[in-house]
Amino acid sequence: MTLRVAGVDEAGRGPLAGPVVVAAVILDPARPIAGLDDSKRLSAARRTALVPRIEATALAWRVEFVSVAEIDARNILHATLDGMRRALAALRPPPQHALVDGDRVPDGLACAATAVVGGDASEPAIMAASILAKVARDRHMQALHRRYPQYGFDRHMGYPTPEHRAALLRHGPCPEHRRSFAPVRAALAARG
Known part of the structure; x- marks a missing residue:
């Protein structure tokens, strides 16, 4: 029997606004998906095209949104680890092992886990998770742009670009800005 990884x-x-989005994916070894790669190395169109293939062929997948309120309350690292823990716990069938992109594994997992630095460029299951997380977050930021068009979320996805920083100073933060991040705090302070 093959281990469910x-x-x-x-x-x-890294963004100043919006949730952090975590995905967990158990790929089916009998149904490999061609074209997987680190989401950052794929075009938006290619990522979007891969999502339904991943969802249809994976043994299990889950996308977790970690809110701005949770990020501000817990800090970005702990909020991200919480999201990873929740995503893995929601997988059915459950994983027997987890490969986590980066240098840290969440505590309290129900299975063994290994941190894999650069895993989004080397491990197909992490690549698939990277794609699901990126596409889900980008779609969410597009929706936030419709509510808060003055910030340009559709272009920078909440990252601290010069355009975003200027809009933040001009308009002040919206409810989706992470107040625990220094540039957002500075924009609040500048507005008095």
Whole structure:
């Protein structure tokens, strides 16, 4: 019997706004998916095209959104690890091992886990998780853009680009900005 191995990755640790999104995927060894890669190395169109293939062929998958409130309450690292823990716990069938992109594994998992630095470029299950997380987060940021068009979320996805920083200073933070992040705190302070 083949071990059920889940790949885990996140999207959105660095932005000033929006959730961090975590995905966990158990690929079916009998149904490999051609074209998987680190989500950052794929075009938006290619990532979007891969999502339904991953969802249809994986043994299990889960996408978890970790809210701005949770990020601000726990800090970005702990909020991300919490999201990873929840994503893995929700997989059915459950994983027997997890490969987590990065240098840290969440505590309290129900299975063994290994941190894999650069795993989103080397492990297919992590690649699949990377794609699901990135596409889900980008779609969420597009929806936030419709609510808060003055920030340009559709272009920078909440990352601290010069355009975003200027809009933050001009308009102040919206409810989706991470107040625990220094540039957001500075924009609040500048507005008095």
